[in-house]
Amino acid sequence: MNTLHSLIDTKDPGLPVLQALIDDAERPCELLPPASDAAQVLLHLNVTTRSLLGAVAFETGGILVDHGWLRILGSGHERLPRNLKSCNTDPSRGYLLIADDAGGGFFALNGGGLGADTGALYYWSPDDLNWEALEIGYTDFLGWALSEQSQLFYEGLRWASWQTDVRAMRADQCVTFFPFLWTREGSPDGSARKVVSVDEHFALKQELARQLGAVQR
Secondary structure: OOOHHHHOOOOOOOHHHHHHHHHOOOOOEEEEOOOOOHHHHHHHHOOOOOOHHHHHHHHOOEEEEHHHOEEEEOOOEOOEOOOOOOOOOOHHHOEEEEEEEOOOOEEEEEOOOOOOOOOOEEEEOOOOOOOEEOOOOHHHHHHHHOOOHHHHHOOOOOOOOHHHHHHOOOOOEEEEEEOOOOOOOOOOOOOEEEEEEHHHHHHHHHHHHHHOOOOOO
16 A cells, blocks of 8 residues: 555646546536545555546546536545545455446446456446446546547437436436336336435345346456
């Protein structure tokens, strides 16, 4: 475990790169100010602020994209109370949760528990019980999340009133669907929707995946 001093890179910090991505964003986004205990989040991750992951963890409270549809975790904020430490207290899972969305999807960096491609990004879609490899890393993920390409990614996962609903939702909440989207009967517009806490939704999906024999690690 490194010291805080060794993790804070003052010669080649990642913050200017992050700020450039925000400045060039094609989607509405908001960079939240860092929490007072951001240092503890950085120490938990044990990465330097030269990396964009370290910069987001230490220099921001998180990033809200598309008015809160996509929540990129940082050190936490009153508007995004979860952070990269609180969401990753179990190292045995073998992955690091780094973002989630209002539709009930989760993004994670593979730490060895999702496959051989350590460091690669995976998505746990609302319409699938298995993690899907996206074949990109964290830096490319940030660029993608802030670009128009993310809109194509979410085609088929959003419902007609999603923009209005997301504005009324807290960033620690998401939607669950019934029938579930991974069933033949489920669809974003046809299923009943309920707003629940992200933690509740994640725990429920983990349990359902175990019960139904999905590939979970």
